[in-house]
Amino acid sequence: MTLILTRSTIRTLLADQVEAVEAAVARAHRDLAQRRAVLPVPPAMQLPGGDGTFVAMAAASAPDRLATVKLLADLPGNRAAGLPVQRSAVLAVDAETGACAALLDGAELTRVRTAAATAVATRALARPDATTLGLVGTGPLARAHARALLPGRPYDQVVLWGRTPEHAHTLANWITAELGVPAKVLDDPRAVTEAADVLCTLTPSREPVVRGAWLAPGQHVNAVGAPPRPDHRELDTEAVVRCRIVVDAYDTARTKSGEVLVPLAEGALGEDDFRTELGDVLTGRAPGRTATDDLTLFDSVGVGLQDLAVARMLIDLARERGTGIPVDLGA
Incomplete structure (x- = not known):
């Protein structure tokens, strides 16, 4: 079964996880340095005549047993329409079986993992x-x-x-x-x-x-x-x-x-x-x-590996707490 994790569910799951998210992001960066994770350069796609960019942020991690891709849409024209300039969703698959593990809204996940990476860097450099x-x-x-x-x-x-x-x-x-x-x-x-x-x-x-x-x-x-x-x-x-x-x-x-x-x-x-x-x-x-x-x-x-690290946390937390929307994509 594939877990669908909405923005409100993600916000609830992460509400008491500040230190755990920082630890997960730090570990992801150590895994990258030690070649236990893969992080390709994300391709950027632009449609002719438009000012929008679509970025596919992929990553794979042996310790986390996941491969993920976040599709980020950066659309400056949305601002005039009162819409978010950036929107994203994360697809996570089991690295061993290829089964689709989860589909997650990207907004809250991105904000939290970005702040966690800053916290990791600040602890190391300030x-x-x-x-x-x-x-x-x-x-x-x-x-x-x-x-x-x-x-x-x-x-x-x-x-x-x-x-x-x-x-x-x-x-x-x-x-x-x-x-x-x-x-x-x-x-x-x-x-x-x-x-x-x-x-x-x-x-x-x-x-x-x-x-x-x-x-x-x-x-x-x-x-x-x-x-x-x-x-x-x-x-x-x-x-x-x-x-x-x-x-x-x-x-x-x-x-x-x-x-x-x-x-x-x-x-x-x-x-x-x-x-x-x-x-x-x-x-x-x-x-x-x-x-x-x-x-x-x-x-x-x-980077996509930060998304993967937090996606791993969220999938595990959702299963522990019995939350999220299970969907059989193969039905």
């Missing part, structure tokens, strides 16, 4: 005495990041900014009330950047919102929000060049990340400057932060 978390962007991804990064961490405060002040104040109030960390809204991205020890950029921007001149030695930056397109980025070239760069997966970043591809095209970066993957740092194969005054950057494009 200074242990970091006390101020900065968020540039105030949408659902920002809320997911606050939930993933704050519990159990030594942050004294959160500073944030968003294009819509009402949304920014709503997020700040939620962080203070629900997560117990004081949060305040600042005037602009520069103020947030200059105040933060750990900075997360969480906007769908095509053009830089953070400048290298604003960064200070010792900071850690997570560049998360830009869509997986080679000309979209949230950090300018100076910001990227100043940092020690860690990517989620080199082959994917080399084709999808404007954060590194724009500086590469400008001749400001070489390919060796962004070859270090998160799994390499987690397994000790490559250094992350080497000194307290290092500037570190986690360039998060998002």
Whole structure:
């Protein structure tokens, strides 16, 4: 039987699983570094005359006994119609039998696994005495990041900014009330950047919102929000060049990340400057932060293996709790 897991079911299943999701995502990156998982470069498909992109994000894992593909639709034209710009669904099959194990809505899964990857990278790369978390962007991804990064961490405060002040104040109030960390809204991205020890950029921007001149030695930056397109980025070239760069997966970043591809095209970066993957740092194969005054950057494009890791969790949890919609696709 194939389990259908809707967005509301996924949200319920993951509500008390923040630490478990982070652990699953960390393990997935270690598996990739140790060649226990496969992560091909996702093909991007565009229809003639359209501005939309369809990305097939595949992965397979021996430890998780799954092969998955998430079909991501990135449709900028949806914004004018009041529809989500990005939509996705994940198909998971049993790696041993080929049976279709589950079909999962991708929205909540993607937000949670993206925030978990940021939490993994931050734990590995940020200074242990970091006390101020900065968020540039105030949408659902920002809320997911606050939930993933704050519990159990030594942050004294959160500073944030968003294009819509009402949304920014709503997020700040939620962080203070629900997560117990004081949060305040600042005037602009520069103020947030200059105040933060750990900075997360969480906007769908095509053009830089953070400048290298604003960064200070010792900071850690997570560049998360830009869509997986080679000309979209949230950090300018100076910001990227100043940092020690860690990517989620080199082959994917080399084709999808404007954060590194724009500086590469400008001749400001070489390919060796962004070859270090998160799994390499987690397994000790490559250094992350080497000194307290290092500037570190986690360039998060998002990869299918993260989807697979969380899909494995969700399938197991759904079966344990007797939830989800079972369907016999072969009937």
